Amino acid sequence: MFLRAALTAAALVLAGLSLAGAQTFYFSAIPDEDDTALKTRFDRVAAYLEEELGVDVAFLPVKNYGASVTAFRNDQVQLAWFGGLTGVQARLATPGARAIAQGVEDQSFVTYFIANEATGLTPSESFPQEMRGHSFTFGAKTSTSGRLMPEYHLRQETGEAPEAFFDRVGFSGDHAQTLRLVASGAYEVGALNFSVYDKAVEDGLPEVETAPIIWKTPPYPDYNWTIRGDVDERFGEGFAERVQQALLDMDDPDLLASFPRSGFVPAENADYAPIEAVARELGLIE
Template sequence: MLHSRLRQLGLSLCLLLTSASAAMADTFVFTAIPDEDETKLVERFRGVADYLSEQLDVEVRYIPVKSYAAAVSAFRNNQVQLAWFGGLSGVQARRLVPGSEALAQGEEDQAFQTYFIAHTDTGLEPGSELPEAIRGRTFTFGSKGSTSGRLMPEFYLRQQFGEAPESVFSRVGFSGNHTRTLRLVEAGTFDVGALNFKVWEKELAESNVDTSQVQVIWKTPGYPDYQWTIRGDVDQRFGDGFKERVRTALLNLDDPELLASFPRSAFIPASNSDYQPIETVAEEIGILD
């Protein structure tokens, strides 16, 4: 009797696990690099999940991650099939998953910029190039895997000073995300920092910047940055033509409130080749082999 009950219980558990696995297999999962405060990201991407679910007629789920590296790992391990990456993290992910493809980028991502900001107590003023007077100051990047918060600002620092950032500044930090970079420089914890221009402009528009304490001192030239990247095997899992349906859904996303949360004015077509300049820079400064 006991043996029969145990066998029945085991069969029930097996059926339950099989059903759960089948449900997961039918769910299209995506993530995004954690470039801003988590609460903002969750609100933004839940809206994207609802939109994609309606457009694709499948269950769509957003899962947050704690780091840029975790976003790349989740994509590599097929825990997510789609991701909103920065330029560098997208290059890293596509290198790890052959056949993956950049589908769409924001209108503003064709010529993205990094803003160098400084606490007003430093006396540093806005100019057409990075001032020599930043040497010896304290400086913070964003995340180590960020295009606009680390890769490109380091590239321009090396280009101007001919040295690694650790030789230019008295102390170098990594804040983890753009919002935190802004807060650290605004508070005077670091003299100078580098962050993506869209975060600065959004925070400024929402009156979340104390301009008596922090200001932009230099703006980089434009470079390609954020994009939606999808795994190449999604058609096998979700049906023929699924990748193109995702591309179409992203390009047709026109909800003003949702676009403003990125913030982007629209999504436009993107391709892997658009990000060759990012890959080249990453190889030049030793972030990619």
């Protein structure tokens, strides 16, 4: 009887270990491009992480920026590639969560203001007050580079809300769409992150020909990899550090180009204190 009980207990322990080992590590990302581009980018990242970590890894797409925060808070994903603001929101909503890495370029990120060539607006070192009265589109409502920082600088430079300064204000939903809308003339002016625009230039997209850059913001911290605080309990002691090291060791030029980033460096929550402060000032977080 004792032997049978012992064997049963051992079998249960082994089954538990097997189930723990079979857990899938999920990650997501803010949808700053269209679905096809995101899947291409992050399925490759999943394959890389799976090989480095020795666990099943899967990318979970989300429909919008808010959904990425919700998925992280609800433990549908344990890791996420957030913008500055969404990272702050996710960490505030998830005790123990922490930023572990950011792109080299994210230490000094900038937003480009672009204008349809028909407006006659030209590049300027100072904030282009001549944008007044034109139609304008941000990116997503909770995008750091597509809304938070451009609105902050707009208010700082004009003393006005966007709705007072511009004739019409919209939200495109993502940076690539902002470029398309301004290039087509659907909106006369827009704001998007520099990396999306620079990649469009590199790829020879025709939109850049009709939507030139007219101003860029001062630098600020932006995108980051944020991980939940309970991953070590579920995937083993030191797992969070292993994830961080895998991200820091990512050196495949093709993989990095899909972000696009030249590499990743360590990050911590305190790096994003300026983003949190601006978001509170604009009432985007309480």
